[in-house]
Amino acid sequence: MQVHKYDVVIVGAGGAGMRAAIESGQRARTAVLTKLYPTRSHTGAAQGGMCAALANVEEDNWEWHTFDTIKGGDYLVDQDAAEVMAKEAIDAVLDLEKMGLPFNRTPEGRIDQRRFGGHTRDHGKAPVRRACYAADRTGHMILQTLYQNCVKHNVEFYNEYYVLDLLVLEEDAVREDGTAYKQKRVAGVVSYDLASGEIHVFQAKSVVFASGGVGKVFKTTSNAHTLTGDGMAIAFRRGIPLEDMEFVQFHPTGLAGLGILLSEAARGEGAILRNSEGERFMERYAPTIKDLAPRDIVARSMALEVREGRGCGPNKDYVLLDLTHLEPAHIDAKLPDITEFARTYLGVEPYTEPVPVFPTAHYAMGGIPTNIKGEVLQDNDTVIPGLYAAGEVACVSVHGSNRLGTNSLLDINVFGKRAGIYAAEYAQTADFVEVPEGADADTIRLVESVRNANGTERVAQLRKELQDTMDANVQVFRTEQSLNETLNVIASLRERYRNISIQDKGKRFNLDLLEAVELGFLLDMAQVMTVAALHRKESRGGHFREDYPDRDDANYMQHSMAYLDDTAQAGTVAGIRLDTKPVVFTRYEPMVRKY
C-alpha cells in the first residue's frame, strides 16, 4: 500500500478546488488530486459572468443580491449562507482582480458589469448590472487565473489521479442530550493513478471535496464528459447524505440537439427567444423581466412552446435565440465565443439568423451538505471533523431549488476560499486519524472487478440508455409515472451493470476501465435524483411536477436528505432512506415567485 501524508488533501482542481488550494497551500502542507489537468476542469467552460454588488455601473448592494438569490431559489435557500455569499462576493471579485484576472472594464477603468437573469435592483423592480465578466469566457479566465496563482504558490498537484474512495471511520459518541450516536471521522482518500494504474492512499487531517457536478446523467447537457458525480457518489457510498438532489437546473439555451451552452449573457446583452410564429413568447410568461426571467421559468416556457406546437425546425423541437437586432460589433465584443459555437457546430450565422436552442442539463443544485464553513454534515447538524466540500459537488445551500446565473462562479470562489482556510486551520490543531490496514482493499476490489469482468454488456450502451431515460423522464417536466418508469429502468441497468466487460485490461492510461467506474457513480446518482424527485410532490424551482404543479410550502418547504441505508426503503427503492432538513430563514418570508 503506497501511502502519502499531507495535512490537507483537496479533491478536484476546478475553480472551487484551486481557490481552496491557494488558501490552504499557504497555511498547511497541501496536495490537490485531480482526475484532469487543472486547466481542463469544466469551470473553464463557464461563460457569462460572476456576480457581486460592486455597484460599478449602477446602484446596487449585497442585500438586494441576497434577496434575488433567495427568491431565485424559490425560498429553499438557506438564508444565512446566501447572505454570506452576497456579502463576500465583493471581495471574491476583487481577490480575483488582484490575482490578475483580466475583467472587462468600464470607460473609467473599473470592472464592468452586465445584466443576468434574476438579478434585480431593489427586490425585483428592474434588471440590474451585477455580473462581472471577461467577454464570454469568464470561467476560462477564472480557471486560468487560479491555476496561475497555484503555480505562483507552488501548490502540489497530482494530475490524473482519480479519487475513488473516502476513508471514513466511525466512533461511538454521545450527544449533549445524552443520546449515543456514531461520529464519522475522516482519515484520507484512496486514488487511482491514470498513468500507471496504481492505487495510492493519501492520509490527511483534512479532506476537501471540490469535484464538480453530475451533468452526465443526462444526454443533453452543457457538462463535460468527465462530470460524472464522483465526489457525490463516493461520499454517498460512505454513508454521507446528499441534499436536494432532485434539483437540477436545465439551462434554456443549449444548442439544439447538442446541448453546448450559449450563455445567458446573450440575453443579458439583449438577445431574445422566439417561437415558430416569430413571437417573443417570454412576454407572456414573465411580463416584467421577460427573457431575463430565471432559468427554470424560461426553460419551462420553451418546453411548453414546443409541446403546444410552436417549436421550430423539421421536428418542431426547438425554439430560436434571436440576436439579429444586435450590432455585430457589440456581439463580437461581448459574445465572441458563443457565436462561434453556433457557427462551428450548427453552421448558423448569429448576425443574420436566429440560433436553434433547447434546454440543456446544466447544474446540480444539490450535493454534499455543508455548513457555511464548508464543513460536511453527516446528518442535519453533526459536522464530520476534517471533511469539507465546496463548489458544485456541495450544497450549502445557496442555490435552493434554482441557481441564478453567475452565482456558481461566485459560490466556488466564496466557499472554495472558506473551505481552504478552515481545512488548513483544522489541520493545524488536529491529529491524523490512523489509516486502517487494508484501507485500499475496497478500491482494489472495485477496480479489479471491472478489469476482470467478462460479461456481455457494454458500458457505453448502458450509459446511453440511462441518459436517454433521464432526458425523457426526469427533465424539465416530471410526473409520478415518468419517475417510476425511470426507477425501473435504472434498476434494470444496475442489474445489467453487474454483467459488463471492458476490453482494455492493461494498467497504463486505462480510460476504458475508468469509464466503467464512472458509470457506476452515474447510476447511483441518477437513482438518488429520481427517488428524491418522486418524493417531492410539489413544483419548486428546477423541479417541476406536472401532477403537482404548485409550490407546497406547508409540506415541502424543507431540504431533502438521501442516505444510503441497507435497512431502509424509499418507495420502490431498497437501500435509500429519505429524510428532510429544515431551511434556514433569517429575514425573508416566502412569497409567490413572480417576475
Added chain:
Amino acid sequence: MTAQNTEPVEPASKVDLAPGVGGGGEIPSFDITLKVRRYNPEVSEEARWDEFKLTMYGTDRVLDALHKVKWEHDGSVSFRRSCAHGVCGSDAMRINGRNRLACKTLLKDLDTSKPITVEPIKGLPVEKDLIVDMEPFFQSYREIMPFLISSGHEPTRERLQSPEDRERFDDTTKCILCAACTSSCPVFWTDGQYFGPAAIVNAHRFIFDSRDDAGDMRLEILNDREGVWRCRTTFNCSEACPRGIQVTKAIAEVKQAVLNRRI
C-alpha cells in the same frame, strides 16, 4: 472591446420568420475510414495503424468518431477529452497531418473520400495511442512565471485599467494550453528545450498587461538561448491555434519588446 453600456435596442414582439429559418432538415450521414495511430508499450514497442469503418453524421466531429470507435469497436483506443466543445484543451491531435482539436473538427469539413488519419501531437513523448506526456509542455509554461507580479501596495478596490489597456493583451488571454501550437513547431520538434509558442503567448499575456511590473524579468527569461530567438516564423503555430490566437504576431511583439528594452 468597447465598454459603453448602451441600452440594447428593444426588439419587436413579433417578426415574420424567413421560411426554413434555423436550418434543420434531415442530417446527412456518410461513411468514413478512420486510421488511428496506436502505441501501447505494455503490449508492444512498435506503433501501428488501426483502421475503422464508421457511419457518421453531418454534425459529427472527429471526437464523435473516436468515441464511436472506443464505445462500439475497441475500448482500448485511448485519448484525452473532457469539454467536447473546444474550451478545455484536452484533445489536440494530428488530424490528417495538421494539429487540431478533435472536438472542434467537423468530419464533413474533411475529405471523407479518403481515410482520415489521427495521430498524437509531435515533439512530446507518446504514452499510449493519442496520449502524450504533457509535463515538458507545462514545465516551459511554468518557467515564464505565468502569474501577475506587481510591486507597490495593493489598492483596496480593483486596480484601474482602461479598456484600451485591457484590449492590448486580449488575444493572448484566450489560450487554453492545448499545445497545438508548440507541437506544430519544427524548432520544438528538433529542440525540446525551446520554450515553444504557447509559453511565449502566455508571457505576452503578462508583459502587455498594464498591471504587471515584471516585464523585464520575463523578457530576460525569453531572451535566453531557448527563448524567442529560436522562433523562425514558420506560422505553423498560428495556423494550429484552435482559439484563433495570432501566435506569430504575439511572438513578434515579444521579440520587439526584448529589442526595445536592450536599446
